[in-house]
Every structure is written in structure tokens, then in C-alpha cells.
Amino acid sequence: DAMVIQNPRYQVTQFGKPVTLSCSQTLNHNVMYWYQQKSSQAPKLLFHYYDKDFNNEADTPDNFQSRRPNTSFCFLDIRSPGLGDAAMYLCATSRETSGAAFFGQGTRLTVV
Amino acid sequence: GDSVTQMEGPVTLSEEAFLTINCTYTATGYPSLFWYVQYPGEGLQLLLKATKADDKGSNKGFEATYRKETTSFHLEKGSVQVSDSAVYFCALLNTGFQKLVFGTGTRLLVSP
Numbered sequence: 001d002a003m004v005i006q007n008p009r010y011q012v013t014q015f016g017k018p019v020t021l022s023c024s025q026t027l028n029h030n031v032m033y034w035y036q037q038k039s040s041q042a043p044k045l046l047f048h049y050y051d052k053d054f055n056n057e058a059d060t061p062d063n064f065q066s067r068r069p070n071t072s073f074c075f076l077d078i079r080s081p082g083l084g085d086a087a088m089y090l091c092a093t094s095r096e097t098s099g100a101a102f103f104g105q106g107t108r109l110t111v112v
Numbered sequence: 113g114d115s116v117t118q119m120e121g122p123v124t125l126s127e128e129a130f131l132t133i134n135c136t137y138t139a140t141g142y143p144s145l146f147w148y149v150q151y152p153g154e155g156l157q158l159l160l161k162a163t164k165a166d167d168k169g170s171n172k173g174f175e176a177t178y179r180k181e182t183t184s185f186h187l188e189k190g191s192v193q194v195s196d197s198a199v200y201f202c203a204l205l206n207t208g209f210q211k212l213v214f215g216t217g218t219r220l221l222v223s224p
Contacts, residue, residue: 004155006155033211033212040217041216041217042201042214042215042216042217043156043201043214045211045212048211055211090155090156092156092212094205099144099161099163099205100144100146100158100161101146101158101205101212102158103148103155103156103157103158104155105154105155106154106155108153
């Protein structure tokens, strides 16, 4: 049973056209993360929520935004995708005390 | 800041060979340590974890021991299978910062 679900698995968007990726979880974890992973690289943290508190990484471009309307859902908005934003986007959740993060299957974003 | 260093890959082995993938870390305090595995086109799956010094994490024949004195968390398996071919990521979580820090990943290729 999927516990962290990302939709869609594959997303194609046009250069400069806003796109939203979604993530939902059934684990009731209080922390949710968004990572960007480019080919053959380690995942790079973009931001995370601790409950409703939003934490942005210092080097995350302003082009990337996030929303967490409730515990279960989190969205990644890319306001004006560039070719360099093509990547796999991974959502993960964790419960603070255990620390183990559970990842979704990812959304592969292609920018044309 | 916190960091994780993994051996570079790819690691190429024959089936039933012994596997070691080295991982060392730098962190303040007492982080938790993890190994994640990523199969092609998929998200990351938690393979094993250890939360304090001398803990041994194990799963599916893989093992890793948290060595505080050498700041290491090397991944081992006694007999690899073709199905173990994947990318393996070592990671640490410093709970005070609530975010995973990943190594660069090591690709494992197992041939029949």
C-alpha cells in the first residue's frame, strides 16, 4: 500500500508555463520534504515543512514555491520552469522522533 | 556543516560476491544514519538505519554498523544478487535540523 503518493509520475511542461506537482501521505507524519534530483546526482533538498512551519533552503531558487494546506498534502509549484529545472522531484515524509524518511516514487519533470 | 562521503562507483560485482560500500560522515551531535536504495526510475526506499553508536542496521541481507570512533556506516552484504543492482545512498539526519543529508550515491552493478 502506497504511503507517500506523488502525482503525476511523469509531467511534461512548456518552458515558462507554471506547473504544480502534488504529494499526499497516509502516514500522518508531521514533516514533509521536497527534493530535486538530477541525473546521477544525490537528491537536493529544496524545502521542508515541520507541521505548518515552512523552511526554505538558502539556495532554492525563488522560482520554486510550496504549499501545505493540511497534514496529508503538499504541493510544489514551479512558477516559470526553465530547461534546467528538468529533474526528478521527490517528496518525502518523516516523523520527527524516528527520523526515517519515506519517499514517494517521484515525478519526472520534462521541460520542452 | 553536516556532510556524507561515499565511495565512488560504479561498483561492479559478480553474483554471490561480497559487497562493501564505504560511507563516512561529518556531523555535530549524534546523528541517525541511513542507507537508501534507488532502483531505476523510482524513488528512494529506506534499506536500513541506525540511531546511535554501535547500532547495527540490517535488512534483506544488508548490514551496516554505526561506528562513532571512525564516523563510518559502511554497507555490507555477504552475497549479492543481480536484483541488488541499484544506486545506494548513505544519509544522515541531525534531528536538530530536521533534514536528511545525502551522500552522492554509489551505483552497484551485479552481473550473473
